[in-house]
Each structure stands twice: as structure tokens, then as C-alpha cells.
Amino acid sequence: MIYKNIVCTLCGCLCDDIEVVTEGGRVADAKNACEFSKSKFLNHAKNRAKPIIKKNGELVEVPIEEALDEAAEVLKKADFPLIYGLSSTETDAQRLAVELAELIGASIDNTTSVCHGPTILATQDCGAAKCTLGEVKNRADLVIFWGCNPAEAHIRHATRYSITPRGLYTESGKRGREIVYMDVRETKTSKMADIFVKVKPGQDYELLSAFRAAVKGYDVGDAAGVPSETIKRLVDKMKSCKFGVIFFGLGLTMTGGRHMSINAALRLVRDLNDHTKFTIIPMRGHGNVSGSNDVMTWCTGYPYAVNFSKGYPVYNPGEFSAVDILARGECDAALIIASDPVAHFPAEASKHLARIPTIVIDPKVSLTSLIAKIVIPSAMAGIECDGTAYRMDGIPLRLSKVIDSEFLPDREILKKIIEKVKA
Amino acid sequence: MNYMKVILISGRTVKQGTSLEMGKTSEEYSNNVAVIMMNENDMKKIGAKEDEHVEVRTKFGSAVVRCKESRIDRGIAFMPYGPWVNMVIGADTQGTGMPNSKGVEAKILATDKDVSTIANVIKWIKGIK
Numbered sequence: 001m002i003y004k005n006i007v008c009t010l011c012g013c014l015c016d017d018i019e020v021v022t023e024g025g026r027v028a029d030a031k032n033a034c035e036f037s038k039s040k041f042l043n044h045a046k047n048r049a050k051p052i053i054k055k056n057g058e059l060v061e062v063p064i065e066e067a068l069d070e071a072a073e074v075l076k077k078a079d080f081p082l083i084y085g086l087s088s089t090e091t092d093a094q095r096l097a098v099e100l101a102e103l104i105g106a107s108i109d110n111t112t113s114v115c116h117g118p119t120i121l122a123t124q125d126c127g128a129a130k131c132t133l134g135e136v137k138n139r140a141d142l143v144i145f146w147g148c149n150p151a152e153a154h155i156r157h158a159t160r161y162s163i164t165p166r167g168l169y170t171e172s173g174k175r176g177r178e179i180v181y182m183d184v185r186e187t188k189t190s191k192m193a194d195i196f197v198k199v200k201p202g203q204d205y206e207l208l209s210a211f212r213a214a215v216k217g218y219d220v221g222d223a224a225g226v227p228s229e230t231i232k233r234l235v236d237k238m239k240s241c242k243f244g245v246i247f248f249g250l251g252l253t254m255t256g257g258r259h260m261s262i263n264a265a266l267r268l269v270r271d272l273n274d275h276t277k278f279t280i281i282p283m284r285g286h287g288n289v290s291g292s293n294d295v296m297t298w299c300t301g302y303p304y305a306v307n308f309s310k311g312y313p314v315y316n317p318g319e320f321s322a323v324d325i326l327a328r329g330e331c332d333a334a335l336i337i338a339s340d341p342v343a344h345f346p347a348e349a350s351k352h353l354a355r356i357p358t359i360v361i362d363p364k365v366s367l368t369s370l371i372a373k374i375v376i377p378s379a380m381a382g383i384e385c386d387g388t389a390y391r392m393d394g395i396p397l398r399l400s401k402v403i404d405s406e407f408l409p410d411r412e413i414l415k416k417i418i419e420k421v422k423a
Numbered sequence: 424m425n426y427m428k429v430i431l432i433s434g435r436t437v438k439q440g441t442s443l444e445m446g447k448t449s450e451e452y453s454n455n456v457a458v459i460m461m462n463e464n465d466m467k468k469i470g471a472k473e474d475e476h477v478e479v480r481t482k483f484g485s486a487v488v489r490c491k492e493s494r495i496d497r498g499i500a501f502m503p504y505g506p507w508v509n510m511v512i513g514a515d516t517q518g519t520g521m522p523n524s525k526g527v528e529a530k531i532l533a534t535d536k537d538v539s540t541i542a543n544v545i546k547w548i549k550g551i552k
Contacts, residue, residue, distance in 0.1 A: 345522075
């Protein structure tokens with residue numbers, strides 16, 4: 001079978017033009033896909049998880065229902081359960097995870113807390129002048145990448161949205177766009193840029209503040225290793241472009257200044273709107289991490305780091321975010337769904353997951369599944385089950401099922417756990 | 424023994440991203456993720472050649488990985504996201520939820536120690552000696 005216009009759920013670009021060829025219940029080819037996407041589609045059947053529980057100190061394979069019963073028992077007994085992950089699944093499963101969190105009085109957090117959590121903190125403080133990727137394609141003549149590396153993390157971003165595509169008012173494609181790249185090191189993205197500006201590590205806030213001062217007409221000195229002439233030249237470009245956009249990544253969110261650096265970036269964009277049209281978009285990583293923020297916000301009022309122990313949602317990143325809860329050793333059970341914290345959290349946080357009964361719902365053998373007491377295999381969203389995912393600019397796209405799976409989708413697994421907890 | 428003080432940053436690479444889809448217990452994943460990328464002069468200073476083992480030490484922990492030459496400035500080193508860099512990153516989020524995964528001060532020195540396998544990393548996380 002050939003399926004056209006399939007959405008890839010690997011990164012926040014959610015490319016929706018993948019042509020998937022299936023043969024004998026496997027994906028045989030994924031046309032138009034980038035290296036990551038091809039690897040995801042073609043390896044979907046490899047390294048699959050099995051239903052496992054720890055019995056008498058030994059991990060044993062069990063029927064799926066037994067793993068679900070055990071998971072419900074663990075969650076019912078827990079005084080302070082943590083539900084974490086959600087970024088690699090679809091929105092129905094995300095909604096049910098929130099329902100389960102409310103039912104058991106859990107803390108619920110998504111992978112935002114370790115990617116663009118600081119972006120949300122800054123946006124809550126000062127707002128963000130955003131736009132869609134379609135507007136970037138059709139209008140942007142100045143594109144700034146800051147602290148991100150799309151050539152290695154969002155591989156088709158450049159060709160679909162930001163550098164080469166020809167759009168309504170960008171008929172000449174790359175020739176009509178100026179590309180600026182700000183980072184602490186040369187990467188594959190620097191080769192795609194017209195101007196590469198090397199920033200001293202950890203000094204983005206200083207540089208962004210210097211840009212803001214220059215936009216307001218003040219004389220500025222050198223900042224973050226960038227000469228004042230370069231700052232002035234770039235500010236002239238920013239003020240005189242027709243439609244500018246800053247795409248920023250974890251180079252801003254994961255360094256010392258965190259939300260304060262992003263706050264400065266959001267305010268720079270706001271200031272630039274006194275002169276021209278300027279926008280800013282975070283380069284969201286996982287396929288539906290953006291959806292996890294939207295779903296949690298619809299359901300609880302808050303995008304991540306929410307606690308239900310009082311019976312109503314309380315939001316406090318730093319207190320109810322997963323790394324903090326784990327590093328302080330507070331939770332006494334964890335349900336990890338559609339993410340792999342042991343591969344991405346500081347080891348100190350992962351060690352607590354190994355000490356408590358951790359339940360993992362994942363299509364594949366993840367590093368977290370190797371330290372878990374209960375593993376529940378699931379169908380892969382966007383390949384083996386349908387649903388909805390949100391692109392990095394907040395646009396929802398429909399995911400398709402192209403392969404039948406022996407496993408249940410995340411949403412069915414969560415429904416069953418909820419029923420068992422209520423029983 | 425010569426060591427080099429660096430600012431350690433972590434991030435995604437194409438090889439890390441594609442090999443994790445093959446499986447995080449695969450040899451490809453370990454080969455592509457248990458590495459550190461350094462400036463050639465920094466490698467010379469500590470006496471490490473391409474693919475030789477180096478120990479990365481921070482105040483949070485240490486990890487042994489293979490060394491790769493890269494076009495990165497002196498004094499900066501890069502490790503792909505994964506369990507090896509997790510061993511040298513602290514869990515303090517300063518009230519934000521986000522640990523400092525980029526910009527950590529580290530010492531790098533050449534070593535004869537082996538790179539930990541995924542199985543050993545998992546044992547270490549579980550507290551099994």
C-alpha cells in the first residue's frame with residue numbers, strides 16, 4: 001500500500017508530505033522523509049517493548065492485562081505519584097493522562113520542562129509575537145536562528161519553511177531571504193547562513209539586551225564577544241526587513257539565563273514591531289510536545305508541572321516539574337508515557353526512578369523501560385494509531401494509521417488503567 | 424596528568440537522532456552518543472587522539488567517552504544528548520524545572536578506562552555494583 005501526505009511525528013516540524021509504502025505489515029519506504037524520519041518509519045518494528053512486570057525480584061513477561069492490573073494497583077497505592085512524558089503521543093492520550101492524574105492526585109509534567117519550559121515562563125511574563133510557519137514561508141525576508149541547529153535537529157525546516165521555499169511574497173526563495181545564525185559554535189546550520197555570529201557561551205542575555213538597546217537608538221559596546229559594529233549592522237537589518245522571524249532553540253533555554261534570556265528575546269521582537277513586522281517561534285523538539293502544552297492548558301489551565309494532590313490543579317515549575325520531584329526523591333511511584341527520561345534527565349533524577357515502582361508505557365525498549373518495574377507496550381502514534389498532533393507553531397495536524405499493531409494505542413491503555421483504578 | 428578545563432554543552436546530532444530509532448541498546452547508539460567533540464588543540468594538550476578515551480569530570484559526576492575532533496572553539500566541548508552526558512549534569516533547576524544541560528564547567532583528561540556500556544550505565548543508575 002502507498003499512503004500519501006502522512007504526517008511524521010518525529011520533531012516539531014510535523015512534515016505532512018511523507019509518502020509511506022507498506023509491505024507485509026511493515027513500512028518498506030518513507031519518501032520525502034529526512035534521515036530521522038526515515039529511521040523512525042523504517043525501524044518502527046525494531047526493538048519493540050514487551051509486557052513485563054517485576055515478580056519476586058525478577059522481570060517476567062506477562063499477559064498485557066496483568067501488566068495493566070499491576071500498574072493500576074501501584075498508582076492506587078501511591079501517596080505521591082508522578083506522571084511524566086506525553087510528547088511522543090497524540091492528544092487524546094494526553095487528555096486521558098491528565099484525567100488519570102486528577103483521579104490519583106498525581107503531579108503531571110511533560111517533556112517541556114526540560115526543553116522549552118523556560119520559553120513558557122518567559123511568554124507568561126511578557127507574551128510573544130508569534131506567527132505560523134506558513135507565514136514564514138510566504139513572507140519572511142530575514143530569518144534569524146538563535147541557539148538552535150535545524151540542520152541536525154529539524155532537518156527539513158530549512159527547505160519547507162524557513163530558507164529555500166518559494167512563497168506568496170517570497171518568489172525568489174533563498175535569494176530573497178537573508179539568513180542569520182547566532183550560536184556558540186559552528187554547526188551544519190552555519191553553512192546554510194549568510195551571516196554567522198559566534199556568541200560566547202552563557203552570554204545570550206547580554207547580547208539580546210545590547211540588541212534591544214541598539215534598536216532603541218542607544219550606542220552599544222561589544223557584547224558576548226560580538227563587536228558593536230556587528231550588533232549595529234544586524235539591528236539595521238532587523239529594523240529594515242519587511243518580515244523578520246527569530247527561531248530559537250535549547251541554546252537559549254538550557255543555559256544559565258534560561259527564561260530571562262528568552263524574556264529578552266521576546267521583548268526584542270516586541271520592540272522591533274515598532275519598526276516592522278517581526279515574529280518569534282520556539283523550535284519545539286518532540287513531535288507533539290506542543291500539543292502536550294495545549295492539552296494540559298485546556299484541561300488544567302496550565303501547560304506543564306501541574307500537581308493535583310489538593311484535588312485541583314496547582315502549577316509550579318521548579319516544585320512540580322519532573323526533574324525536581326525526582327532529584328528531591330519525593331514521588332513514590334511514576335508513570336512514564338511516550339518519553340525516555342533516563343536517556344535525557346540528569347542521572348541523579350533517573351536514580352530515583354530506579355528506586356520506586358516505575359511504570360513505562362512505550363512502543364519501544366527505552367532506557368527507562370530497563371529500570372522500570374512494569375512495562376506496557378503500546379502502538380506507535382502516527383504509524384500504528386491515528387490521532388492529532390500540534391506543530392511547533394501551534395497548528396494541529398491529523399496523524400494517520402498506516403500499519404496494524406498487536407498493541408493498544410496509548411489512549412486505550414490509559415482508559416483501561418483509569419477503569420481499573422476506579423474499580 | 425594534563426587536563427583541559429572546558430565549557431561543556433550538550434545537544435542533538437544527526438547520528439544520535441537516527442541511531443536512537445534503531446534502539447538505545449544498539450551498538451550504533453553507544454558509538455554515536457558516548458563521545459565528546461573537542462578542538463584539535465585541546466585534544467593535543469591532553470594527549471588524546473581521535474577515538475581515544477577521555478574522562479569528563481564535573482562537580483556532578485564523571486563519564487568516560489571517546490574523543491572526536493571537531494571545528495569547535497578551544498575551551499568548549501560538545502556531547503550528544505544521552506546517558507553519558509547525563510552522568511556529568513546536575514539536577515538543580517534553580518526553580519525552573521530545567522537543569523543546566525548546556526554551559527557546565529568540566530575537566531577533560533585522557534584515560535585508559537573503558538567507556539561504560541549501556542548495560543553498565545543502567546546497572547549504575549539502579550545502584551548495582
